[in-house]
Amino acid sequence: MKRKNTWKSNYIPTYSMHQSRQYKLKHPARFFAVLLVLVLCVYALMVIIGKDLDPAETAMGTISTTSEPTVSPTPVPISMAASTPTPTPTTVPTPTPTSIPSPTATPTRAPSPTATPAPSPTQVPAPTAKPQPSSSRVKDVSVCIDPGHGGKYPGTVSPYRDDFYEKDIVLDISLRLKKLLQNAGVSVVMTREADTHLKSDWTEDIWERPKIANEQDATFFVSIHVNALDLSIKGAAACNGTEIFHYGKTHGDFTSKQFAEIMGEAINKVAGTKHNGVTQKDFGVLRLSNMPALLVETAFITNKEDHKRLESDEFRQNMAKGIFNGTMEIFETMGAYQENGKYKIPVTW
Numbered sequence: 001m002k003r004k005n006t007w008k009s010n011y012i013p014t015y016s017m018h019q020s021r022q023y024k025l026k027h028p029a030r031f032f033a034v035l036l037v038l039v040l041c042v043y044a045l046m047v048i049i050g051k052d053l054d055p056a057e058t059a060m061g062t063i064s065t066t067s068e069p070t071v072s073p074t075p076v077p078i079s080m081a082a083s084t085p086t087p088t089p090t091t092v093p094t095p096t097p098t099s100i101p102s103p104t105a106t107p108t109r110a111p112s113p114t115a116t117p118a119p120s121p122t123q124v125p126a127p128t129a130k131p132q133p134s135s136s137r138v139k140d141v142s143v144c145i146d147p148g149h150g151g152k153y154p155g156t157v158s159p160y161r162d163d164f165y166e167k168d169i170v171l172d173i174s175l176r177l178k179k180l181l182q183n184a185g186v187s188v189v190m191t192r193e194a195d196t197h198l199k200s201d202w203t204e205d206i207w208e209r210p211k212i213a214n215e216q217d218a219t220f221f222v223s224i225h226v227n228a229l230d231l232s233i234k235g236a237a238a239c240n241g242t243e244i245f246h247y248g249k250t251h252g253d254f255t256s257k258q259f260a261e262i263m264g265e266a267i268n269k270v271a272g273t274k275h276n277g278v279t280q281k282d283f284g285v286l287r288l289s290n291m292p293a294l295l296v297e298t299a300f301i302t303n304k305e306d307h308k309r310l311e312s313d314e315f316r317q318n319m320a321k322g323i324f325n326g327t328m329e330i331f332e333t334m335g336a337y338q339e340n341g342k343y344k345i346p347v348t349w
């Protein structure tokens with residue numbers, strides 16, 4: 001027991017004192033130099049390995065990166081990868097040096113310059129939109145008169161007299177209106193001037209009428225008709241009067257309803273029929289015409305009083321006069337004025 005104690009007591013101090021003193025004095029500089037070299041080598045290896053891994057990661061575009069948890073929690077990249085696969089690889093290369101992210105960043109920036117030319121064509125419509133407000137152009141006033149039906153389409157037929165058809169009545173009124181307008185210095189376009197249909201197909205025949213008005217760039221379109229009711233309906237024969245139809249469009253600062261009301265009042269002053277007001281309705285001739293358009297149902301061929309009116313030259317002339325007055329009032333509302341004997345009008349649509 002005593003020997004062990006003596007041995008320990010003799011040995012330990014001498015050894016520890018001797019070793020510690022010698023190690024601290026001789027090798028600190030070498031030790032740290034070697035350590036520094038090792039650290040640099042490890043760092044260089046990590047950099048080289050990192051360079052080799054990054055393209056693979058970008059190619060895979062998946063989860064295997066070690067930097068992901070540091071950038072963002074794992075559940076987020078999954079949803080990111082599901083929605084947009086491309087942004088995740090661009091966020092991943094953050095541990096790698098600046099050389100690799102920059103090439104990957106430039107292709108991702110490439111679409112943005114391609115996107116910048118895209119807004120410029122979308123900005124192109126702006127100059128094309130500028131002429132439109134300035135399209136408050138002044139043009140010669142012209143009216144497209146559409147005598148309804150014609151040819152094989154007689155329109156309504158008199159229940160009281162043979163061979164008395166709507167198509168003939170409205171053509172006569174229309175030709176009277178044409179004279180009134182032309183005498184006033186207004187250009188006139190007629191959809192028909194004889195007992196003819198425009199198209200053999202009934203629907204196409206209707207479509208052709210506003211098409212003519214549009215092609216001629218008319219300022220105003222008026223379609224002239226005669227009304228009728230099924231006399232088997234109780235009280236139908238008692239229905240009479242004049243009605244103005246419009247589509248409900250807007251033309252610059254005006255509405256087709258305004259124009260219909262002007263027309264209705266003008267006819268009511270001279271025609272002698274009951275004024276049944278204005279009605280909005282989807283008639284093809286109104287829907288398809290580009291300019292302000294109205295359809296005038298002059299009177300009921302199924303009502304005996306109106307029937308007499310429709311037979312008379314006086315009524316037809318008065319009706320033509322009423323439509324003429326209404327048309328000129330509409331033009332006045334739109335700002336028409338006379339220049340060298342012709343009516344001109346600023347068009348804001």
Ligand SMILES: [Zn+2]
Binds near residue numbers: 149155156166224225
């Ligand atoms: Zn008709």
